[in-house]
Amino acid sequence: MEELKNLLLSEGANLIGFSDLNGITTNKEMPFGISVAVKLPSKLIKSIHKGPNIFYYEEYYRINDLLDRIVTKGTEYLIKNGYKAFAQTTTTVIQTDDYKTALPHKTVATRAGLGWIGKCGLLVTKEYGSGIRISSFLTNAKLKCGNPVEKSFCGNCIECVKNCPGTAVSGKLWNVKMERSKLIDVNKCKKVARALAMERINKEITLCGKCFEVCPYTIKYMNSEK
Ligand code: B12
Ligand code: SF4
Ligand code: SF4
Numbered sequence: 001m002e003e004l005k006n007l008l009l010s011e012g013a014n015l016i017g018f019s020d021l022n023g024i025t026t027n028k029e030m031p032f033g034i035s036v037a038v039k040l041p042s043k044l045i046k047s048i049h050k051g052p053n054i055f056y057y058e059e060y061y062r063i064n065d066l067l068d069r070i071v072t073k074g075t076e077y078l079i080k081n082g083y084k085a086f087a088q089t090t091t092t093v094i095q096t097d098d099y100k101t102a103l104p105h106k107t108v109a110t111r112a113g114l115g116w117i118g119k120c121g122l123l124v125t126k127e128y129g130s131g132i133r134i135s136s137f138l139t140n141a142k143l144k145c146g147n148p149v150e151k152s153f154c155g156n157c158i159e160c161v162k163n164c165p166g167t168a169v170s171g172k173l174w175n176v177k178m179e180r181s182k183l184i185d186v187n188k189c190k191k192v193a194r195a196l197a198m199e200r201i202n203k204e205i206t207l208c209g210k211c212f213e214v215c216p217y218t219i220k221y222m223n224s225e226k
Helices: 002-010 042-050 054-080 105-111 159-163 186-201 216-224
Strands: 015-020 032-039 085-088 132-139
Touching: 002 015, 002 032, 002 054, 015 105, 032 054, 032 105, 042 054, 042 216, 054 085, 054 132, 054 186, 105 132
Parallel strands: none
Antiparallel strands: 015 032, 032 132, 085 132
16 A cells, blocks of 8 residues: 555645554444544744634645545545545535534544544644644555554643633543543633634634644644754
Protein backbone atom coordinates (compact mmCIF):
# COMPACT_ATOMS: atom_id res chain seq x y z
CA MET A 1 0.00 0.00 0.00
CA GLU A 2 3.02 2.26 -0.44
CA GLU A 3 1.44 3.50 -3.66
CA LEU A 4 -1.71 4.58 -1.79
CA LYS A 5 0.37 6.43 0.82
CA ASN A 6 2.33 8.22 -1.89
CA LEU A 7 -0.88 9.20 -3.64
CA LEU A 8 -2.33 10.69 -0.42
CA LEU A 9 0.90 12.56 0.32
CA SER A 10 0.99 13.95 -3.22
CA GLU A 11 -2.59 15.18 -2.77
CA GLY A 12 -1.57 17.18 0.33
CA ALA A 13 -1.78 14.86 3.37
CA ASN A 14 0.78 15.44 6.13
CA LEU A 15 0.12 12.31 8.21
CA ILE A 16 -1.35 8.97 7.17
CA GLY A 17 -2.07 5.86 9.23
CA PHE A 18 -3.77 2.51 8.69
CA SER A 19 -6.03 1.00 11.35
CA ASP A 20 -7.73 -2.32 12.05
CA LEU A 21 -11.25 -1.44 13.17
CA ASN A 22 -12.54 -4.98 13.70
CA GLY A 23 -14.70 -4.93 16.84
CA ILE A 24 -14.90 -1.11 16.77
CA THR A 25 -16.86 -0.35 13.63
CA THR A 26 -20.30 -1.81 12.95
CA ASN A 27 -19.36 -1.75 9.25
CA LYS A 28 -18.40 -5.42 8.86
CA GLU A 29 -17.93 -5.00 5.10
CA MET A 30 -15.09 -2.49 5.53
CA PRO A 31 -13.22 -3.09 8.79
CA PHE A 32 -10.01 -1.21 7.90
CA GLY A 33 -9.54 2.54 8.19
CA ILE A 34 -7.15 5.06 6.70
CA SER A 35 -6.59 8.15 8.80
CA VAL A 36 -5.45 11.35 7.11
CA ALA A 37 -4.26 14.57 8.75
CA VAL A 38 -3.53 17.98 7.23
CA LYS A 39 -1.57 20.45 9.33
CA LEU A 40 -2.78 23.95 10.12
CA PRO A 41 -0.20 26.52 9.03
CA SER A 42 1.80 27.60 12.09
CA LYS A 43 1.15 31.28 11.33
CA LEU A 44 -2.57 30.53 11.50
CA ILE A 45 -2.25 28.92 14.93
CA LYS A 46 -0.28 31.95 16.16
CA SER A 47 -2.91 34.30 14.74
CA ILE A 48 -5.78 32.91 16.86
CA HIS A 49 -4.14 33.94 20.12
CA LYS A 50 -6.80 36.63 20.66
CA GLY A 51 -9.62 34.46 19.33
CA PRO A 52 -10.94 33.16 15.98
CA ASN A 53 -10.36 35.36 12.91
CA ILE A 54 -11.19 35.40 9.18
CA PHE A 55 -7.92 33.64 8.32
CA TYR A 56 -8.97 30.68 10.52
CA TYR A 57 -12.50 30.77 9.07
CA GLU A 58 -11.13 30.57 5.50
CA GLU A 59 -8.54 27.92 6.34
CA TYR A 60 -11.20 25.83 8.12
CA TYR A 61 -13.12 25.51 4.84
CA ARG A 62 -10.03 25.20 2.63
CA ILE A 63 -8.64 22.31 4.72
CA ASN A 64 -12.03 20.59 4.99
CA ASP A 65 -12.31 20.70 1.17
CA LEU A 66 -8.74 19.44 0.82
CA LEU A 67 -9.41 16.54 3.22
CA ASP A 68 -12.62 15.65 1.38
CA ARG A 69 -10.66 15.59 -1.88
CA ILE A 70 -7.80 13.47 -0.44
CA VAL A 71 -10.07 10.79 1.06
CA THR A 72 -12.17 10.71 -2.12
CA LYS A 73 -9.03 10.17 -4.23
CA GLY A 74 -7.93 7.39 -1.83
CA THR A 75 -11.33 5.73 -2.11
CA GLU A 76 -11.26 5.93 -5.92
CA TYR A 77 -7.79 4.34 -5.96
CA LEU A 78 -8.95 1.40 -3.80
CA ILE A 79 -12.11 0.84 -5.86
CA LYS A 80 -10.07 0.93 -9.07
CA ASN A 81 -7.89 -1.82 -7.57
CA GLY A 82 -10.90 -4.06 -6.87
CA TYR A 83 -11.61 -3.22 -3.20
CA LYS A 84 -14.59 -1.72 -1.45
CA ALA A 85 -14.05 1.74 -0.01
CA PHE A 86 -16.02 4.55 1.60
CA ALA A 87 -14.90 8.14 2.14
CA GLN A 88 -15.98 9.75 5.45
CA THR A 89 -16.33 13.25 4.00
CA THR A 90 -18.06 16.31 5.44
CA THR A 91 -21.09 15.40 3.32
CA THR A 92 -21.28 11.63 3.93
CA VAL A 93 -20.80 11.62 7.73
CA ILE A 94 -24.04 11.95 9.69
CA GLN A 95 -23.98 13.78 13.01
CA THR A 96 -26.58 13.01 15.70
CA ASP A 97 -28.37 15.65 17.79
CA ASP A 98 -25.92 15.05 20.65
CA TYR A 99 -22.93 15.81 18.41
CA LYS A 100 -21.82 12.25 17.75
CA THR A 101 -20.87 10.30 14.62
CA ALA A 102 -20.82 6.53 14.12
CA LEU A 103 -17.06 6.32 13.61
CA PRO A 104 -15.25 9.52 14.66
CA HIS A 105 -12.10 10.44 12.72
CA LYS A 106 -10.24 10.55 16.06
CA THR A 107 -10.99 6.88 16.73
CA VAL A 108 -9.62 5.89 13.31
CA ALA A 109 -6.53 8.01 14.08
CA THR A 110 -5.68 6.57 17.52
CA ARG A 111 -6.20 3.03 16.19
CA ALA A 112 -3.74 3.84 13.38
CA GLY A 113 -1.20 4.98 15.96
CA LEU A 114 -1.16 8.64 14.85
CA GLY A 115 -1.62 10.04 18.36
CA TRP A 116 -3.65 10.08 21.56
CA ILE A 117 -6.66 11.99 22.86
CA GLY A 118 -5.59 15.00 24.91
CA LYS A 119 -7.29 16.24 28.06
CA CYS A 120 -9.25 18.65 25.83
CA GLY A 121 -10.63 15.78 23.74
CA LEU A 122 -8.60 16.56 20.61
CA LEU A 123 -6.20 14.22 18.84
CA VAL A 124 -2.62 15.12 19.79
CA THR A 125 0.22 14.02 17.54
CA LYS A 126 3.94 14.14 18.27
CA GLU A 127 4.53 15.87 14.90
CA TYR A 128 1.96 18.68 14.98
CA GLY A 129 0.35 18.56 18.43
CA SER A 130 -3.34 19.23 17.80
CA GLY A 131 -2.58 21.71 15.02
CA ILE A 132 -4.27 19.50 12.44
CA ARG A 133 -7.61 18.73 10.85
CA ILE A 134 -8.35 15.08 10.13
CA SER A 135 -10.50 12.78 8.04
CA SER A 136 -10.73 9.08 7.26
CA PHE A 137 -11.88 6.46 4.78
CA LEU A 138 -12.81 2.81 5.15
CA THR A 139 -12.04 -0.29 3.13
CA ASN A 140 -12.02 -4.08 3.01
CA ALA A 141 -8.39 -4.10 1.76
CA LYS A 142 -6.25 -5.88 4.37
CA LEU A 143 -3.85 -3.16 5.42
CA LYS A 144 -0.65 -3.45 7.41
CA CYS A 145 -1.86 -1.44 10.40
CA GLY A 146 -0.09 0.79 12.90
CA ASN A 147 0.05 0.15 16.64
CA PRO A 148 -3.05 1.57 18.35
CA VAL A 149 -2.40 4.26 20.96
CA GLU A 150 -4.42 3.54 24.10
CA LYS A 151 -3.05 5.96 26.66
CA SER A 152 -2.43 9.65 27.06
CA PHE A 153 0.93 11.39 26.93
CA CYS A 154 -0.43 14.61 28.47
CA GLY A 155 1.10 13.88 31.88
CA ASN A 156 0.62 16.72 34.38
CA CYS A 157 0.04 19.39 31.74
CA ILE A 158 -3.18 21.41 32.21
CA GLU A 159 -2.69 24.18 29.63
CA CYS A 160 -5.91 23.43 27.74
CA VAL A 161 -7.84 23.14 31.02
CA LYS A 162 -6.58 26.52 32.28
CA ASN A 163 -7.06 28.41 29.02
CA CYS A 164 -10.42 27.20 27.71
CA PRO A 165 -12.65 30.31 27.60
CA GLY A 166 -15.72 28.15 28.21
CA THR A 167 -14.33 26.17 31.17
CA ALA A 168 -15.39 23.13 29.14
CA VAL A 169 -12.34 20.91 29.73
CA SER A 170 -12.44 18.82 32.91
CA GLY A 171 -8.76 17.88 33.08
CA LYS A 172 -9.03 14.09 33.18
CA LEU A 173 -6.34 11.93 31.58
CA TRP A 174 -7.78 10.03 28.59
CA ASN A 175 -7.83 6.29 28.23
CA VAL A 176 -9.43 4.22 25.50
CA LYS A 177 -12.49 3.27 27.59
CA MET A 178 -13.32 6.84 28.57
CA GLU A 179 -16.54 8.53 27.44
CA ARG A 180 -16.20 11.96 25.78
CA SER A 181 -18.37 13.54 28.51
CA LYS A 182 -15.69 12.77 31.12
CA LEU A 183 -13.26 14.99 29.16
CA ILE A 184 -15.29 17.86 27.79
CA ASP A 185 -18.65 19.54 28.18
CA VAL A 186 -19.55 19.89 24.49
CA ASN A 187 -22.49 22.21 25.15
CA LYS A 188 -20.27 24.69 27.00
CA CYS A 189 -17.63 24.47 24.23
CA LYS A 190 -20.13 25.00 21.45
CA LYS A 191 -21.86 27.94 23.21
CA VAL A 192 -18.63 29.83 23.87
CA ALA A 193 -16.96 29.02 20.51
CA ARG A 194 -20.03 30.25 18.62
CA ALA A 195 -20.26 33.40 20.74
CA LEU A 196 -16.58 34.14 20.06
CA ALA A 197 -16.96 33.64 16.31
CA MET A 198 -20.02 35.90 16.25
CA GLU A 199 -18.30 38.59 18.30
CA ARG A 200 -15.01 38.55 16.38
CA ILE A 201 -15.95 37.76 12.76
CA ASN A 202 -19.74 38.00 12.70
CA LYS A 203 -20.14 34.37 11.53
CA GLU A 204 -22.40 31.58 12.79
CA ILE A 205 -19.81 28.86 13.27
CA THR A 206 -18.18 26.90 16.12
CA LEU A 207 -14.68 28.33 15.87
CA CYS A 208 -12.30 28.76 18.78
CA GLY A 209 -9.25 26.49 19.04
CA LYS A 210 -7.70 27.93 22.22
CA CYS A 211 -7.24 24.34 23.46
CA PHE A 212 -4.90 23.42 20.60
CA GLU A 213 -3.17 26.81 20.40
CA VAL A 214 -1.85 26.50 23.98
CA CYS A 215 -0.88 22.82 23.80
CA PRO A 216 2.89 22.33 24.32
CA TYR A 217 2.93 19.75 21.52
CA THR A 218 1.38 22.28 19.10
CA ILE A 219 3.80 24.96 20.31
CA LYS A 220 6.74 22.63 19.63
CA TYR A 221 5.51 22.23 16.03
CA MET A 222 4.99 26.01 15.64
CA ASN A 223 8.50 26.73 16.90
CA SER A 224 9.97 24.14 14.53
CA GLU A 225 8.37 25.91 11.53
CA LYS A 226 9.72 29.39 12.31
C1 B12 B 1 -19.43 16.97 16.62
C2 B12 B 1 -18.09 17.67 16.56
C3 B12 B 1 -17.86 18.74 17.44
C4 B12 B 1 -18.80 19.07 18.59
C5 B12 B 1 -18.53 18.05 19.71
C6 B12 B 1 -17.04 17.89 20.05
C7 B12 B 1 -16.56 16.46 20.32
N1 B12 B 1 -15.37 16.37 20.88
O1 B12 B 1 -17.22 15.46 20.05
C8 B12 B 1 -18.40 20.54 18.91
C9 B12 B 1 -19.29 21.45 18.10
C10 B12 B 1 -18.49 20.95 20.38
C11 B12 B 1 -16.98 20.57 18.35
C12 B12 B 1 -16.02 21.47 18.75
C13 B12 B 1 -14.73 21.49 18.26
N2 B12 B 1 -14.26 20.78 17.22
CO1 B12 B 1 -15.23 19.34 16.38
N3 B12 B 1 -16.00 17.86 15.50
C14 B12 B 1 -17.11 17.24 15.65
C15 B12 B 1 -17.20 16.05 14.64
C16 B12 B 1 -18.05 16.52 13.44
C17 B12 B 1 -17.76 14.76 15.20
C18 B12 B 1 -17.12 14.33 16.53
C19 B12 B 1 -17.76 13.09 17.13
O2 B12 B 1 -18.14 12.15 16.45
N4 B12 B 1 -17.85 13.06 18.45
C20 B12 B 1 -18.33 11.89 19.15
C21 B12 B 1 -17.31 11.46 20.19
C22 B12 B 1 -17.68 10.14 20.85
O3 B12 B 1 -16.11 11.26 19.53
P1 B12 B 1 -14.89 12.27 19.55
O4 B12 B 1 -14.92 13.27 20.65
O5 B12 B 1 -14.78 12.78 18.17
O6 B12 B 1 -13.69 11.32 19.86
C23 B12 B 1 -13.71 10.37 20.89
C24 B12 B 1 -13.43 9.00 20.28
O7 B12 B 1 -12.56 9.20 19.17
C25 B12 B 1 -12.75 8.30 21.45
N5 B12 B 1 -11.72 7.36 21.03
C26 B12 B 1 -10.47 7.65 20.60
N6 B12 B 1 -9.80 6.53 20.32
C27 B12 B 1 -10.64 5.50 20.57
C28 B12 B 1 -10.47 4.14 20.44
C29 B12 B 1 -11.54 3.29 20.76
C30 B12 B 1 -11.35 1.84 20.65
C31 B12 B 1 -12.78 3.82 21.21
C32 B12 B 1 -13.94 2.95 21.55
C33 B12 B 1 -12.95 5.22 21.34
C34 B12 B 1 -11.86 6.03 21.02
O8 B12 B 1 -12.09 9.33 22.22
C35 B12 B 1 -12.50 10.62 21.79
C36 B12 B 1 -12.78 11.52 22.97
O9 B12 B 1 -13.82 10.99 23.77
C37 B12 B 1 -15.69 15.87 14.26
C38 B12 B 1 -15.44 15.35 12.84
C39 B12 B 1 -15.64 13.85 12.75
N7 B12 B 1 -16.42 13.42 11.79
O10 B12 B 1 -15.07 13.07 13.54
C40 B12 B 1 -15.11 17.29 14.51
C41 B12 B 1 -13.71 17.39 15.09
C42 B12 B 1 -13.60 16.45 16.27
N8 B12 B 1 -13.65 18.76 15.59
C43 B12 B 1 -12.49 19.31 15.48
C44 B12 B 1 -12.16 20.59 15.99
C45 B12 B 1 -10.80 21.13 15.61
C46 B12 B 1 -13.03 21.28 16.84
C47 B12 B 1 -12.83 22.62 17.56
C48 B12 B 1 -11.41 23.04 17.91
C49 B12 B 1 -13.57 23.75 16.82
C50 B12 B 1 -12.74 24.62 15.96
N9 B12 B 1 -12.49 24.15 14.76
O11 B12 B 1 -12.31 25.67 16.33
C51 B12 B 1 -13.67 22.37 18.84
C52 B12 B 1 -12.85 21.60 19.90
C53 B12 B 1 -13.65 20.93 20.93
C54 B12 B 1 -12.88 19.89 21.72
N10 B12 B 1 -12.01 20.32 22.61
O12 B12 B 1 -13.11 18.68 21.50
C55 B12 B 1 -11.50 18.39 14.75
C56 B12 B 1 -10.49 17.78 15.73
C57 B12 B 1 -9.08 17.69 15.19
C58 B12 B 1 -8.18 17.09 16.24
N11 B12 B 1 -6.93 17.52 16.27
O13 B12 B 1 -8.57 16.26 17.04
C59 B12 B 1 -12.49 17.33 14.11
C60 B12 B 1 -11.95 15.91 13.99
C61 B12 B 1 -12.87 17.88 12.72
C62 B12 B 1 -11.80 17.66 11.66
N12 B12 B 1 -12.20 17.33 10.45
O14 B12 B 1 -10.61 17.76 11.89
N13 B12 B 1 -16.79 19.59 17.44
S1 SF4 C 1 -12.61 24.99 21.28
FE1 SF4 C 1 -12.44 26.69 22.78
S2 SF4 C 1 -14.28 26.50 24.07
FE2 SF4 C 1 -14.03 24.55 22.98
S3 SF4 C 1 -12.82 23.24 24.37
FE3 SF4 C 1 -11.36 24.25 23.00
S4 SF4 C 1 -10.75 26.08 24.13
FE4 SF4 C 1 -12.63 25.36 25.10
S1 SF4 D 1 -2.55 21.21 26.45
FE1 SF4 D 1 -1.52 19.68 27.75
S2 SF4 D 1 -3.20 18.54 28.70
FE2 SF4 D 1 -4.06 19.65 26.94
S3 SF4 D 1 -3.95 18.20 25.23
FE3 SF4 D 1 -2.05 19.41 25.17
S4 SF4 D 1 -0.56 18.18 26.37
FE4 SF4 D 1 -2.59 17.41 26.84
